[in-house]
Amino acid sequence: MKEYKNWxxxxxxxxxxxxxxxxxxxVTGRIKEDFVKTNFWNELxxxxxEYNDEYLLKTGYNLLITYEPQIHIKEFDSxxxxxxxxxxxxxxxxxxxxSDGWALPNNWYSKINDIVRTLFVVKYLDGVDFFVxxxxxxxxxxxxxxxxxxxxxEAREEGYYAAHTYVSHKFEIPKIDWDTKKINISIEIQIxxxxxxxxxxxxxxxxxxRRKRYKKEDIKWQWNxxxxxxxxxxxxxxxxxxxxxxxxxxxKQMKEI
Amino acid sequence: xxxxxxxYLNSVGIKTNALIGRITxxxxxxxxxxxxxxxxxxxxxxxxxxGIRQYEYxxxxxxxxxxxxxxxIKRNFFLxxxxxxxxxxxxxxxxxxxxxxxxxxxxxxVGASTSSGDLNEMKATGSNCDxxxxxxxxxxxxxxxx
Numbered sequence: 001m002k003e004y005k006n007w008x009x010x011x012x013x014x015x016x017x018x019x020x021x022x023x024x025x026x027v028t029g030r031i032k033e034d035f036v037k038t039n040f041w042n043e044l045x046x047x048x049x050e051y052n053d054e055y056l057l058k059t060g061y062n063l064l065i066t067y068e069p070q071i072h073i074k075e076f077d078s079x080x081x082x083x084x085x086x087x088x089x090x091x092x093x094x095x096x097x098x099s100d101g102w103a104l105p106n107n108w109y110s111k112i113n114d115i116v117r118t119l120f121v122v123k124y125l126d127g128v129d130f131f132v133x134x135x136x137x138x139x140x141x142x143x144x145x146x147x148x149x150x151x152x153x154e155a156r157e158e159g160y161y162a163a164h165t166y167v168s169h170k171f172e173i174p175k176i177d178w179d180t181k182k183i184n185i186s187i188e189i190q191i192x193x194x195x196x197x198x199x200x201x202x203x204x205x206x207x208x209x210r211r212k213r214y215k216k217e218d219i220k221w222q223w224n225x226x227x228x229x230x231x232x233x234x235x236x237x238x239x240x241x242x243x244x245x246x247x248x249x250x251x252k253q254m255k256e257i
Numbered sequence: 258x259x260x261x262x263x264x265y266l267n268s269v270g271i272k273t274n275a276l277i278g279r280i281t282x283x284x285x286x287x288x289x290x291x292x293x294x295x296x297x298x299x300x301x302x303x304x305x306x307x308g309i310r311q312y313e314y315x316x317x318x319x320x321x322x323x324x325x326x327x328x329x330i331k332r333n334f335f336l337x338x339x340x341x342x343x344x345x346x347x348x349x350x351x352x353x354x355x356x357x358x359x360x361x362x363x364x365x366x367v368g369a370s371t372s373s374g375d376l377n378e379m380k381a382t383g384s385n386c387d388x389x390x391x392x393x394x395x396x397x398x399x400x401x402x403x
Binding site: 049050052053054056057060062254 | 272273274275276279309328330331
């Protein structure tokens with residue numbers, strides 16, 4: 001990260017300092033504060049029981065684990081690491097700018113789409129798609145001022161399965177000179193299953209360390225049963241398979257009824 | 258759906274359009290099959306280990322019939338019995354309930370068996386215990402016969 005900070009200074013005349021982090025904390029705190037006041041968020045929270053009961057009527061089972069999702073702010077170090085991955089590690093045009101442009105202080109709050117995020121945990125695998133559908137419907141409502149809605153059904157080699165949805169709104173954030181500006185910022189809403197959430201919590205520390213590593217390993221993890229990745233990653237895949245089987249059995253039971 | 262029926266459903270946690278809609282459909286079905294408007298509703302339910310109500314069945318009481326649907330969330334499997342059938346015995350099992358006013362921890366299970374040996378077991382928790390007791394007094398106790 002020291003080299004990345006030097007690169008930012010040398011190539012883009014930007015110094016990462018305590019002031020940068022303080023400003024980040026101020027902006028992201030404001031985004032979170034304003035997001036919970038949006039019509040979109042309030043409508044979503046008030047609709048959760050309705051979504052649950054629609055799913056209940058459809059499948060005979062409850063949709064959600066909890067009706068009180070927490071909203072999290074990405075830590076500054078993780079945020080900076082993400083800009084590093086975007087600008088350098090995953091930049092196919094390196095040393096030229098990435099195809100969608102550099103993530104720099106003048107635009108990185110708009111470019112990084114998971115600075116503020118929340119998580120919904122559903123009981124069953126098909127609940128993920130169901131809930132994504134509800135979010136899409138909600139984002140389409142004109143009175144809720146969503147500028148855009150995107151969804152990515154993540155199915156990663158590392159055994160990570162979740163839907164990542166992004167709703168963007170215009171937020172007014174403070175500028176460095178204490179004036180304000182309005183920019184489009186995406187809020188990430190993750191949806192995952194109960195079992196995947198258990199795995200995430202168990203392996204969270206491991207995933208975080210792995211994201212910090214940027215040196216490729218010599219042996220592929222799939223051929224290295226002694227590696228940490230082997231157990232963790234396959235556990236994620238196995239659980240996803242098991243969750244698929246659970247839905248299949250549940251559907252067969254419904255048909256028998 | 259009558260206002261007091263809706264109020265009752267809200268009191269047992271049935272508030273969403275999805276579930277109210279489902280029960281409205283069942284009320285219409287009952288009226289279509291037995292030819293009478295349901296006067297009273299009883300939701301049979303219990304609370305799971307997380308304190309969440311699990312709905313087991315719905316009983317619709319018309320003037321002459323009991324229209325019961327087990328597992329009403331998922332199924333349309335119902336039975337009809339005449340409301341003036343002879344009740345042989347009524348059993349009560351209560352927990353944290355004084356038969357006057359229920360609390361949030363009250364539980365009541367009532368079994369009503371007919372002279373032909375059929376048993377109707379009804380369960381309620383919280384304020385639903387008071388409602389279940391009213392149903393017993395109105396639709397079961399008057400038909401207790403030796």
